[in-house]
Amino acid sequence: MEFFLGYWETILEIIILWGVYYAIFLLLKDTAAEQVLKGLIIITVIVMLTGGLNLVVINWLLTRLLAISVIAFIIIFHPEIRRGLARIGRMGVFTAERATIDEITKAAGVLSKKKTGALIAIQRETGLRRYVESGVNIDAGVTSELINTIFMPNTPLHDGGIIIAEQHIEAAACLFPLTQNPNIPKTTGTRHRAAIGLTEETDAIVVVVSEETGEISVAVAGKLTKDIDLKELPKVLEKAFRPKRKKGSFSRLLKSVMARRLFGGIKLTRDKVS
DSSP states (O other): OHHHHHSHHHHHHHHHHHHHHHHHHHHHTTSTHHHHHHHHHHHHHHHHHHHHTTOHHHHHHHHHHHHHHHHHHHHHTHHHHHHHHHHHHTTTOOHHHHHHHHHHHHHHHHHHHHTOOEEEEEOOSSOOHHHHTTSEEEEEEOOHHHHHHHTOTTSTTOSSEEEEETTEEEEEEEOEEOOOOTTSOTTSOHHHHHHHHHHHHSSOEEEEEOTTTOOEEEEETTEEEOSOOTTTHHHHHHHHHSOOOOTTHHHHHHHHHHHHHHOOOOOEEOOOOO
16 A cells, blocks of 8 residues: 555556557557557557666667657658547547438438449448448548438549548458358348448448349348338437447457457458449
8 A cells, every 4th residue: 555655646647648548549540550550559568668777778778769750650651540539529529420421321211212232331339441441532521412422323532431430431342251151141232241240350330232123132141131211310320329338348348459460360352233
């Protein structure tokens, strides 16, 4: 007890620094900036150790390197940082998300009437950066007109799927993994298999419009629900922006982060048919 009372200020600083680093890590998780952030943390720890051991020359060199690295990090990864800060600013605000849901629903209705195939992935907790990088960068606001234009037949971007994250269309013509579940009927088209496959690998929600029947389906957690009524679609999509958290979510988050680091390997494909 005397130890904690004597060093409570140091312990408090360590806890605050750990909390800040962990919050930044969660914001940049599954992006290209994540690995660079880990490198900066390692350099910071080494600087602290060399300072404590009085290694003057090494500490001087690493201190200058750290300063340059932080500036370079901010310049190179400013899009990821901007989106992370925007995520913090939107905490507790659902207005923008509601507008995004309305635009997706409106687009799904138009695509369904025209029997135009579509594959719309909505990011939740798990980052979809690896799939964004497989497509064509868009980085535009979510509007039904843009979604309908992207999936217009015989256009360069209509194959594959689009990814929506942070109320933005991140990319189009993205490659999603096909499900390898043997229980999926063989009659299930490639577009629907890609939707199921993505939700098996991540916690994303995927909206699928069949170009054969115009039927709207939703895939989540590796399961596909077909023939979704257009009026019910907004309720389903709300879960994409407001995932329910249960007790122990913090420990499960740590486990999921570790699991994604240990296990990998996916098969990517571009969908061609309904």
